Amino acid sequence: MSSKFISHRGTPIHYTDAGRGSAVILLHGFLENSTMWKDYAAELAKSYRVICIDLPGHGKSDCFGYVHSMDEMAAVVKAIADHHHLKRYHIVGHSMGGYVALAFGEKHPDVPKSITLFHSTALADSDEKKVDRSRAIKLVKEQPEAFVKHSLPMLFRSKSRKIYRTEIKGMIAEALKMPVQGIIAALEGMKERPDREVLLHLSPIPFLFITGKRDTVLPFEKIEPQLSAPMVVDRLITENGHMGFIEDRDLCLETLTYFINDIEKAHA
Template sequence: MIHKSLTYKNIALSYCEQGQGEPIIFLHGFLATANMWEYFTKHFSRTHQVFSVDLLGHGQSECLGYIHSMEDMADAVYAIVQENQLENLTIVGHSMGGYVALAFGELYPDIVNKIILVASTSAADSAERKANRDRSISIIKKNSATFIKMALSNLFTDENRINHHTEIDNAIIQALQLPVQGVIAALEGMKERTDREVLLHFAPYTINMIFGEYDTVMPLENTLQQLQGTTIEHSIIKGGHMLHIDSKELLLQSLDTFINKKAE
């Protein structure tokens, strides 16, 4: 794995690259970094050129402003794509990374081959969800460490907190290193993101979706509704929102199936 960075609008963008072949770009979720994909990028780098990106204000990528819209993040990813002269992209996005993937697909459809959403949605925030994000921002401004520990811990069941305590602790440690500005900017961007359900019906590229059966952030019954009237293939995994931790092998199997499936 090669760690790289480039200058974009006077800030540093960080990403990792490994392998050769058709390109896959992995986009992490809120409070995570490119490192969350390490197990998966190691696997796919045997057959593909794999990139895992630190999104704006996360990992080693710096903050661009006080609101990082999903389009801002997608444009930053596009700078990495241009730097490496990539096309025919497969983009895998977890949660917030899925929002960014759809924004990218809307902005740059000609270079996208496939988008795979993991524990994510095409829908915009509901009024209730927006209010929750505003509350989160208020808490972060007072005590970001308390918010981060609580937010990440709440993504797991009691059983999984025990079974995966090392990975959860590591995720919290990494999240605590993120700049408060970056955390708030991401929340602001997610709060104002555009509804992109139309892409599920009319995108000129393949979209696949992977859901966690016990996801409390995005309940299955809600996320499945957006698939009505579409031809999108999806899989449901026994796991929660953080499938890359609590259902690692099952997620790898689903990704393997979707990434290697040729268009019919």
């Protein structure tokens, strides 16, 4: 897996590139980076070209502003794809990465072969959630380390926090490398993103939803109505929390692989 950089708006953006064939672009969530996809990329690269992007302010990518909107992050994805002359590709986004994928799909509806919303949602933040984001921004400014150490374990189902203690510790170590500006810019960008549920009904893009019944970040009762939208052609409902790529690694990977394979067959 090769590590590469591209300059976007004069800012270094990091990504990895592995495998051959139809392209699959993997987008991480908030406080995560491209390393979260290590296992998935290794498996998918056996059949596909897999590009894992560090979104602005995350991983090895620098910040380019004080607000990283989902549209601006989507522009980063397009810039990397265009750099490699990719015309159509699958996009998989975990949490915030799903918001970026939706922004991309709205701007370029004929480009994605598919979009996977991996513990993500097409809905905008509620007023209550926007207030929570503002509180989080205040805490990050005052105590960024405390914010990271508190936030990441809460993404897991309560019983998973002990089972995956080592993985959580590793994620915290990675997140603590982030600049405060990157954390705040992402929170601001998520807070201002619009509702994009219309894409699930009227776009030409087939969607896979992966969601958890015990997701404390995106409650299942708010996700469930989206699962019956006409362009949601496949779905996986797990019994765990927001971190299915760890809590239900094999099941989620299998579902994602079958979904992409089916879409590829349809395009053959």
